[in-house]
Amino acid sequence: MTSTGEDADRLNRCVAAAESGGDLALESFRSELAVDTKRGPMDAVTEVDRAVQRHVFDGLRAEYPDDPVVGEESDASKRVPDDGPAWVVDPIDGTTNYASGNANWVTSVAFCRDGEPVAGANYAPVTGDLYAAGPGRATRNGESASPSTTTDPEAFLVNPLFGTSPDHRRELHAAAGTVLSSFGDLRRFGCAQAALSGVACGELDAAVSTVELHDWDTAAGVCLIREAGGVVTDVHGDRWVPGATGLLASGGAAHDELVASFGPSSD
Template sequence: MDTSSESDAAARARVAEQAARVGAAVAAGSFRREIPVEIKEDKTDVVTQADRDAQARVIDCIHSTYEANAIVGEEADELKSVPESGPAWVIDPIDGTNNFVRGLGVWCTAVAAVRDGEPVAAAVAAPELGDVYVADDEAVTRNGEPVSVSDRADPETCAVVPTMWWEPDRRDEYAAACRAIVDRFGDLRRLGSAQAQLAMLAAGTIDGVVTNVYANPWDTVAGVHLIRLAGGTVTDVHGDRWRHDSQGLVASNGAIHEDLLDAAQEIQAVAER
C-alpha cells in the first residue's frame, strides 16, 4: 500500500485499527473459555492472562511501525499517565474485563494515538458485537461506514449511561448518578465497558455518558476522540474541555449537554458533602 500521501493522523488511525483488531482477536480466543481470573485492588478489579496477551500483541503491532513511541497501558509496566509532549499511544487490551469473564459480549480493545497530550487518532474494536470504530482527524466510521452522534434534543427521548466505577465507599455517588439520570432523561443504560459506551455515543446509539470520578486514560481517550470527531461534546464535571487528567467525564451529542452537566454537578454535590 502506498501511504506516501497519507496524513500523520490517517497513518496513525490505520495502525490504531490494526492494533485494535489484533488485540481483540487475541482476547476473543479466550472469551467464554475457562481462564484464571486474578483480583487486583478490589473484588471488581480483575485481570486475566487474555488481558496481558492482548496488550502484548497490541504493543507489538504499534511498535512495528512506531518503534520509539511511548505506550500508556493498563497492564504490566507501561506508562500510567499520558505524556504532555511528543507522540504516544494509549491502549486498553480488554475494556470491560468484568463483562469478559462473565461471558457478556460488551467488551472491546481500545487504541488511541496522542501527540502532546491530545488524541489524534483512535480505534475501538468490539468483536462480540461485530463493530470496529475508527477515527483519524476528519471523521469517524463504524465498520467502514461514516457515523455521527444522535440528533435527539428532547431529554425525555434520550438514553444516558453512568460510567466508570464508584468504589464501595462512594456508592452514594453511584446512587446519585442513577437518580440524576432517571430524573432528567428517558432511560438509563449501564453496559460495563467505558470505551464501548463512548463509541456507541459517537455512533448515535446512546445520547450521553457521565461520571464525576477521575478516569484512567486507557478507559477514555480513544472514545473521547471518536465522540469529538462524530460531532459530540466532551467536558469535565465543571463544563470545561475534557483532558486525559480531568475530573469527571460528561459526553453527549451536544444537544443535551447542559442537562447532562446538571446531572454531573448533582452527582458531584453528593461527593462534596
Template structure:
C-alpha cells in the first residue's frame, strides 16, 4: 500500500464503501427468498452461496479503487482481525443470515473503511427494507437524509436491543441480557442483525443495544461508527471507548448511556 492510498480523502472512502455495499446488497437481494441451500459453519452459524457471492462482489468493487488495501471479511480466507496500522475494509456480506434464510427482511450488507484501526466511513445497505445507512466525516444518514440518535432520557420510554448471538453454553447470559433490559427499560426489541441494530440506534429507533460478548469486526465496526457520527456513544463493559478488539458492546443515544451500560454489566451478574 502506498502512502497516497492511506491519505485518500474520507469522502472517497465513503463513496467506495457505499458503492461496494450497494453492489453486494444487490447480489444478496437477487437471491433473497429463493430456494437457496443453507450450510452450517458451526453452532448456530449458517452461510449460503449468497453470502459468498455478495462478499466477492463487494471486494471486487473495493479493488477497483483501492487494490492494495487489506480486507477483513466474514467469509472465506479474508483476514479476520482489523489491523492497527494502515488502511483496511471490513465487510459483512449478509449480516443477519438467520433472518435472510427464514425470509425475514431484517438483514444488511455492511462495509466499513478503516485507517490505523479506526473507522472513517461506513455503509449498511438493507435492500429488503429499502434503507441505506451511511456515515462519513461529517455525519450519518439514512437514504441520504441526516439522522441523529433519539433524545429520550427516561428509561421507561426507552427501547433496547440485546445484540449479537449467545452460544448454547451461555444461554443464561442471553436470558440475563433480556431480563436486565425488561427490568430497566420500557421495551425490548431483538432484530437479529447487529449491523441493522446499530444504525437503528443511530437513527433514533432504539435508545440502545447491549452485549457482553466480543463482537466480530464485520458485525460491529461500521455500525459503531454510524452511531457515533449520529451523536451516540459506544463503549465496552468498563465504560471505555469501544474499539474493534473490545469485550462487550454498549451503544446508546448518550443520554441514557449510564443506564444502558448498567444493564450490560448485569448480564454476567444476574442469578
C-alpha cells in the first residue's frame, strides 16, 4: 500500500523532471538542428531529444534507482511493465513540430504503478503551460482542470491521434472522415500529449485513435484526463490501459457516441 505522501512525491518528481527537461529542450528551440529520421521521413528525432531523455533519465534514476524508466529514445524496454513501478518519458513529444519551429510540443513524464498511470506532468516550455495530475487532482498552471461538458457530438472538436506509418495513416484517413461526417470539427496538433492535456482542460472535446499508441505518448495525458473527471477507454469502451487497441478520450458527457462511431463495427 502506498501512502498519499509517496504519491505526492512521485507527482512532484514528474513535474520537476518535465520542467527541467523542457527547459533544456527550449535552449535549442528554433536553432539550427541536425534532424534524423527513424521509421520514416515524418518520424523525426534530434540530438536534443536524446540529450533531454538522458537528462531526465539520470535525474529519475538518481532518486529512484530501482524503478524501470521507459522512454521513446531508449534502447531498453519500450513498454510499461504490468507489475510494479515504472516511469515513462517523452523528452519532446511533437519532435516534427519542434524541429520546424512550431511551438506545439511538450516534455512528458509519468509514473505508473502496476501498468496504470497514477501521476504525470506535461510541460509546454514555449507557452509556459504546465499540466499536472496525481490522485484526486488535475491542474493547468496550478488551477483545477475540468474537461468539456458538451453533449452534442456535432459541436465536438476532435483531435485524431495517429503515427506516421502506412497502417496508421490509413486508419487516420478513416477516422478523419468519421470526425468530419459525425462530429463538429477536426484539430490535429501533431503532439499527442498536448491533445490529451487539451481534453483534460476542455480545450478539446475529444481525442481519438483506433490503433495502439506508445506508452510515452499517452500515460501522462490519460492520468490528466481521468483525474480531471474525464473518461478514457479503448475502442470497445473498456477502460484504457497501456497496450490497448485504440484510445478514446473525452469529458464523458457523450463518450458513448465516440465508442459507437470509432469502435469496431457490430456487423
